[in-house]
Amino acid sequence: MTDKKLSSLSRAWRGRLESAGVDNPGLDVDLICMEVLGVSRTWLHCHGDMELRPDDKKRVDEKVSRRERREPLHYILGKCPFWKSSFSVGEGCLIPRPETEFLLEAALEGFSSGLAVDWGTGSGCLAGSLLMEVPCASVVAVDRSPAAIDIAYRNLSDLGVLDRALLWHCSDPKDIPIKRGSVDLIVSNPPYIPTSSLSGLMDEVVGYEPLAALDGGDDGLDPYRALLPWAEVVLRPGGRLWVEFGGEEQVKPLLELTPQGLSVMEIRKDLALIPRLIGWCRV
Structure with missing residues (x-):
C-alpha cells in the first residue's frame, strides 16, 4: 500500500474488514484511527488528504489486522463506553453491553444511599456507575475472575x-x-x-470473551439458583434485587426459583420488547 493519504488508507482498511465479514467496517476503521491519532471523527473526514506518518500507519494497520481476525473492537481500543463513563476492558472481562444500562436504570430507582452488591461485576461498569450516581452509597463488587477483578479495580480507581x-x-x-x-x-x-447455545454466538464473542462470563449452565439459570436464596438472607426488609436474564423462555423458571422471602416487583422488557429484567423486593 504505497498511498499514504488517510482517505486512501481508510478505504483499503474498510475493504479488509468488509471482506472479513465485520459489521460496520467504516465505523470500526474510524474509531481505530480516532484512537491512534487522538482526533474526532469530524476531523478525520475533513483531513482525508493528510498523509499518515509511518508509525501511525503501522499502529492503525496492526489494530485493523486484529479486527480482521474478529477480535472485539473494544478489546482493541482498550475501552468501552457505558452510561456516562468509559471503562477499560480486556481479555478476561466481558465487554459491557448497551442493554445493561437498563439494569442500571432500574437499580438506581429509589436507591439514594446504603450498601449495594454487584454480583458478577466484570469491568465494574455497574458498580462504578452506581457509585458515581449515588455519592452516599458503597458497593461490594464481586467476580470469580481474577482478571475481571483487576480490571474493575482499575476502573473504580480511575473514576x-x-x-x-x-x-x-x-x-x-x-x-x-x-x-x-x-x-x-x-x-x-x-x-x-x-x-x-454458546456455539451460536458471534465470532467476536465465542472466540475472545470469557465463556465463564456467558455460560449459565444447561438452562442458563445456574447463577440465579445460587443468587436468589442468598439475596433472601442478606437483603434488608424492603431491599431490592435486580437481575438481567436471557429472555421469554427464562421468565417462568426464574419466577419459580423465587424464595419465600422475596416478592416479584416487576418484569421489564428491553427495546426489542424482549423480557430482560426482573426485580424482587425483600418482604
Missing part, C-alpha cells in the same frame, strides 16, 4: 470511587463477608446463556 468499594474474588455468594439483612440493593448481570 475516583475506590474508597467506597470493596472488590471480592469468589464464585459463591455465600463466601461474601456480608451480614444478614444489611444490603439495600443487589444488582447482577450473571452468565445466563445455556451451554448448548
Whole structure:
C-alpha cells in the first residue's frame, strides 16, 4: 500500500474488514484511527488528504489486522463506553453491553444511599456507575475472575470511587463477608446463556470473551439458583434485587426459583420488547 493519504488508507482498511465479514467496517476503521491519532471523527473526514506518518500507519494497520481476525473492537481500543463513563476492558472481562444500562436504570430507582452488591461485576461498569450516581452509597463488587477483578479495580480507581468499594474474588455468594439483612440493593448481570447455545454466538464473542462470563449452565439459570436464596438472607426488609436474564423462555423458571422471602416487583422488557429484567423486593 504505497498511498499514504488517510482517505486512501481508510478505504483499503474498510475493504479488509468488509471482506472479513465485520459489521460496520467504516465505523470500526474510524474509531481505530480516532484512537491512534487522538482526533474526532469530524476531523478525520475533513483531513482525508493528510498523509499518515509511518508509525501511525503501522499502529492503525496492526489494530485493523486484529479486527480482521474478529477480535472485539473494544478489546482493541482498550475501552468501552457505558452510561456516562468509559471503562477499560480486556481479555478476561466481558465487554459491557448497551442493554445493561437498563439494569442500571432500574437499580438506581429509589436507591439514594446504603450498601449495594454487584454480583458478577466484570469491568465494574455497574458498580462504578452506581457509585458515581449515588455519592452516599458503597458497593461490594464481586467476580470469580481474577482478571475481571483487576480490571474493575482499575476502573473504580480511575473514576475516583475506590474508597467506597470493596472488590471480592469468589464464585459463591455465600463466601461474601456480608451480614444478614444489611444490603439495600443487589444488582447482577450473571452468565445466563445455556451451554448448548454458546456455539451460536458471534465470532467476536465465542472466540475472545470469557465463556465463564456467558455460560449459565444447561438452562442458563445456574447463577440465579445460587443468587436468589442468598439475596433472601442478606437483603434488608424492603431491599431490592435486580437481575438481567436471557429472555421469554427464562421468565417462568426464574419466577419459580423465587424464595419465600422475596416478592416479584416487576418484569421489564428491553427495546426489542424482549423480557430482560426482573426485580424482587425483600418482604
